[in-house]
């Protein structure tokens with residue numbers, strides 16, 4: 001028992017350690033976390049890490065998690081993003097306690113600003129942003145006080161109220177905290193709290209023409225919601241001092257900020273700004289293009305929420321920036337799909353074979369749907385005289401150990417019979433037109449021990465085959481970390497990241513394919529139906545290959 005306990009303790013991440021200590025010491029009896037996306041783009045796998053972390057903590061410990069839209073910047077935000085974010089969070093299988101908007105706090109934040117002014121801790125600044133930057137100093141050299149720094153409380157209150165009333169144009173005035181122009185932390189050198197922006201907001205409309213800056217909105221929103229553990233990424237470490245300063249001076253609920261390393265993945269980019277460029281410049285078909293690292297892209301590609309959680313649990317969280325190999329994400333989805341995907345037969349590049357001794361019209365043979373799920377369920381697959389096999393599964397003059405089809409050689413057709421290739425029929429130009437084969441009637445699958453052969457091939461019956469379009473995906477970028485290369489990250493886009501197979505042939509059961517079902521096309525890979533499929537045209541996306549061929553190929557090159 002002691003041993004097991006130690007194991008558990010070892011696997012705590014550093015935030016869990018902090019929380020356990022807070023609960024043990026009685027500092028907290030329950031916790032509140034939040035996931036605070038800015039609705040200026042679709043969520044990506046990095047955000048998924050933050051979601052799994054925040055919601056995972058309140059699953060494990062008493063408390064709850066809020067979904068808070070950090071919508072204090074009126075210009076970049078759109079309702080479309082709000083909707084997509086909610087959909088993606090839900091899809092990951094978590095439930096937020098409250099759906100909140102930082103913009104709902106605009107009145108309260110305004111009152112907080114008044115309080116700071118009244119305490120002599122904030123002032124209205126008339127200098128332009130260039131002048132402010134010039135007076136800021138450098139990390140080794142103190143900044144200079146603004147000529148407006150010592151305005152009276154009365155004057156500040158009057159000016160701030162008039163800023164709110166819309167009397168001044170954009171950029172002409174700001175509200176600044178009065179902290180310390182000599183602080184070694186540049187963010188403490190009288191940071192901006194409010195700016196004037198005559199812009200329409202997606203929720204508050206035209207009510208406001210002054211908007212709070214991140215540092216004035218975020219911590220206070222946490223505090224209003226009584227967030228106990230406000231978890232963000234490492235770039236906010238220098239902001240923590242300011243976060244604490246605000247809470248102390250405003251005398252409000254003491255939320256605390258904790259930082260962890262951003263989740264980065266190889267062969268992709270992960271900033272919404274860059275992803276937006278890929279969308280706007282049509283390098284991809286949209287935010288949910290299956291090559292995108294967005295949650296909606298991964299979903300359309302066939303990823304499952306379980307695989308994303310598995311990925312999160314395997315990678316954990318770090319205190320230092322790092323980049324995770326995308327092969328690990330692919331490993332996680334492969335593991336899950338192996339357990340849940342329905343097996344189907346699809347021929348990508350058909351070669352026709354004629355079973356010359358097969359005299360029946362057709363027969364329907366049972367084939368197991370998934371040998372891994374313990375259900376033993378089957379579907380019937382039609383077998384007839386004319387079949388397609390994969391062109392690459394035949395060789396006229398095979399090397400040794402080619403256990404597929406060749407003249408005089410035998411193979412098993414999956415869930416059907418053993419066949420032997422007797423004749424290769426050629427076109428006038430010497431290419432292969434079709435193969436003539438014979439089957440062994442006594443070799444029917446499941447009919448007990450008989451002749452053994454080494455190879456088993458997938459196949460489909462010609463007259464029953466249904467056409468599919470297949471979309472095969474490769475990495476979106478040619479280099480591991482496109483954001484860290486010279487020049488523009490878009491110079492490193494992989495031109496071959498999408499390959500389309502316009503005419504593949506599938507067993508007829510795929511006519512009933514459903515969007516949320518996952519499939520393994522035997523010997524080929526994992527696939528799912530694409531949302532743009534219609535009854536006339538079935539389109540499937542390749543989620544991932546069966547094996548990690550990428551790593552092997554890289555070694556060869």
Ligand code: ATP
Nearest residue numbers: 036037038046047049050232233262263270271272
């Ligand atoms: P981006 O730089 O991609 O635009 P962001 O940080 O501006 O991301 P937000 O909408 O502000 O995106 O992020 C919401 C939450 O998700 C924040 O708490 C943020 O720290 C977290 N987050 C964003 N990107 C990552 C990432 N790559 N890894 C882990 N957490 C992330």
Ligand code: MG
Nearest residue numbers: 036037038070
């Ligand atoms: Mg942000």
